[in-house]
Amino acid sequence: xxxxxxxxxxxxxxxxxxxxxxxxxxxxxxxxxxxxxxxxxxxxxxxxxxxxxxxxxxxxxxxxxxxxxxxxxxxxxxxxxxxxxxxxxxxxxxxxxxxxxxxxxxxxxxxxxxxxxxxxxxxxxxxxxxxxxxxxxxxxxxxxxxxxxxxxxxxxxxxxxxxxxxxxxxxxxxxxxxxxxxxxxxxxxxxxxxxxxxxxxxxxxxxxxxxxxxxxxxxxxxxxxxxxxxxxxxxxxxxxxxxxxxxxxxxxxxxxxxxxxxxxxxxxxxxxxxxxxxxxxxxxxxxxxxxxxxxxxxxxxxxxxxxxxxxxxxxxxxxxxxxxxxxxxxxxxxxxxxxxxxxxxxxxxxxxxxxxxxxxxxxxxxxxxxxxxxxxxxxxxxxxxxxxxxxxxxxxxxxxxxxxxxxxxxxxxxxxxxxxxxxxxxxxxxxxxxxxxxxxxxxxxx
RNA sequence: GCCCCGUUCGUCUAGUGGCCUAGGACGCCAGGUUCUCAACUUGGUAGCACGGGUUCGAAUCCCGUACGGGGUACCA
Numbered sequence: 083x084x085x086x087x088x089x090x091x092x093x094x095x096x097x098x099x100x101x102x103x104x105x106x107x108x109x110x111x112x113x114x115x116x117x118x119x120x121x122x123x124x125x126x127x128x129x130x131x132x133x134x135x136x137x138x139x140x141x142x143x144x145x146x147x148x149x150x151x152x153x154x155x156x157x158x159x160x161x162x163x164x165x166x167x168x169x170x171x172x173x174x175x176x177x178x179x180x181x182x183x184x185x186x187x188x189x190x191x192x193x194x195x196x197x198x199x200x201x202x203x204x205x206x207x208x209x210x211x212x213x214x215x216x217x218x219x220x221x222x223x224x225x226x227x228x229x230x231x232x233x234x235x236x237x238x239x240x241x242x243x244x245x246x247x248x249x250x251x252x253x254x255x256x257x258x259x260x261x262x263x264x265x266x267x268x269x270x271x272x273x274x275x276x277x278x279x280x281x282x283x284x285x286x287x288x289x290x291x292x293x294x295x296x297x298x299x300x301x302x303x304x305x306x307x308x309x310x311x312x313x314x315x316x317x318x319x320x321x322x323x324x325x326x327x328x329x330x331x332x333x334x335x336x337x338x339x340x341x342x343x344x345x346x347x348x349x350x351x352x353x354x355x356x357x358x359x360x361x362x363x364x365x366x367x368x369x370x371x372x373x374x375x376x377x378x379x380x381x382x383x384x385x386x387x388x389x390x391x392x393x394x395x396x397x398x399x400x401x402x403x404x405x406x407x408x409x410x411x412x413x414x415x416x417x418x419x420x421x422x423x424x425x426x427x428x429x430x431x432x433x434x435x436x437x438x439x440x441x442x443x444x445x446x447x448x449x450x451x452x453x454x455x456x457x458x459x460x461x462x463x464x465x466x467x468x469x470x471x472x473x474x475x476x477x478x479x480x481x482x483x484x485x486x487x488x489x490x491x492x493x494x495x496x497x498x499x500x501x502x503x504x505x506x507x508x509x510x511x512x513x514x515x516x517x518x519x520x521x522x523x524x525x526x527x528x
Numbered sequence: 529g530c531c532c533c534g535u536u537c538g539u540c541u542a543g544u545g546g547c548c549u550a551g552g553a554c555g556c557c558a559g560g561u562u563c564u565c566a567a568c569u570u571g572g573u574a575g576c577a578c579g580g581g582u583u584c585g586a587a588u589c590c591c592g593u594a595c596g597g598g599g600u601a602c603c604a
Contacts, residue, residue, distance in 0.1 A: 232602045263599035328541045332552045361554040412566045488563045500565045
């Protein structure tokens with residue numbers, strides 16, 4: 083039988099990286115086994131459920147490239163089926179009615195204003211084999227009767243989850259470890275329905291620096307935030323796959339299709355993992371560098387279009403296209419792009435204070451150097467090699483090597499010590515007049 | 529409290545009884561290359577939580593301890 087798995091988020095907030103990782107591992111399992119990946123929206127919590135978030139959720143999953151084969155199926159549409167199962171439980175004596183004070187109420191008919199609790203059998207041992215954790219055992223004596231139906235006429239998570247998994251023919255439930263404790267209850271529910279148990283695989287949790295479970299409330303971990311920071315979806319899924327799993331050959335940066343080939347759910351770790359933004363950035367920059375020119379231009383567009391830190395009318399797409407070749411390899415995220423080119427589209431460079439202090443700390447030297455540079459730039463050939471040569475010579479006059487000598491000029495022209503290759507940028511994207519103006523402006527500010 | 533789960537460099541991981549004086553990646557440090565940065569490159573840093581067993585041999589198996597986490601809702 084072909085595996086059937088599902089990702090079952092509840093639309094109570096933005097998709098966060100932990101959920102995305104669960105979605106990814108379900109997807110990987112389905113794709114690597116030839117199974118079916120189903121999307122199910124668990125929207126039974128009427129209080130917190132927000133329909134508009136569902137659309138957002140689907141968008142994020144699409145962005146990540148985690149396409150689903152069936153669904154989205156909305157749990158809220160299965161209300162009648164859930165009611166039917168609960169009613170049967172009541173009739174068969176598996177469950178009982180109870181009031182607001184948790185007192186048992188006589189009767190076997192679902193009644194408005196009354197909740198339903200599942201009766202926990204006494205003295206039973208419940209074991210199951212988890213694909214990640216191995217054999218896990220619980221005693222029913224440690225568990226209590228639990229609510230499966232709210233007094234407001236809606237099903238509880240465990241019930242809806244068990245019924246839907248059974249009805250959808252889910253063969254493998256792959257999800258976060260925070261749900262491990264709920265398994266014995268679900269198994270009891272499944273037994274009461276007389277259906278087979280799915281196989282479980284509980285993924286290690288993703289934790290914050292305090293080693294606590296990542297939460298949408300206290301941790302800034304929405305997938306959308308990373309998209310907006312300029313991370314690539316392929317880098318995101320690649321990094322997420324590395325949390326709790328490692329490729330046997332040690333090659334970490336590889337595409338999703340390649341990961342599908344070597345992924346095995348049984349290789350997943352048991353221990354919680356910390357989401358390390360530095361490593362994520364490293365992976366992202368690697369994917370960024372590997373982008374074709376055309377692809378890069380397309381992806382970077384949102385960061386240099388509307389909202390970029392320069393007047394829109396100053397933007398010159400041809401200049402940017404030239405610059406793209408020079409800066410693509412330097413970016414860690416797409417949002418780094420503007421600050422590598424902003425000086426071209428601003429009237430005045432946006433001068434970074436630290437950079438200024440560092441390079442102009444000796445105003446005499448800086449002024450003399452910039453003076454020599456300006457003089458030699460007056461009527462030279464406007465070419466990369468020529469400019470580089472002239473700055474080298476200017477540097478020699480104040481006893482500085484090119485590495486040091488270019489710094490004040492770079493800050494005068496671009497406003498920062500870090501940026502694209504200076505001489506090429508000047509010769510290709512700036513006029514002699516512009517450069518001389520900036521040198522002269524900088525000297526006045528010394 | 530009770531139940532369940534976990535513990536290899538700072539971080540993510542490889543490791544399924546001998547190939548481990550524990551490998552890789554990120555980070556960090558030092559050097560090379562270089563017009564800055566990045567990239568690239570050379571080297572370095574740092575770990576099997578602890579204590580008992582089992583075994584000729586244990587990071588790997590067993591028991592205990594410590595620490596961490598998850599659950600224990602008419603949330604999911």
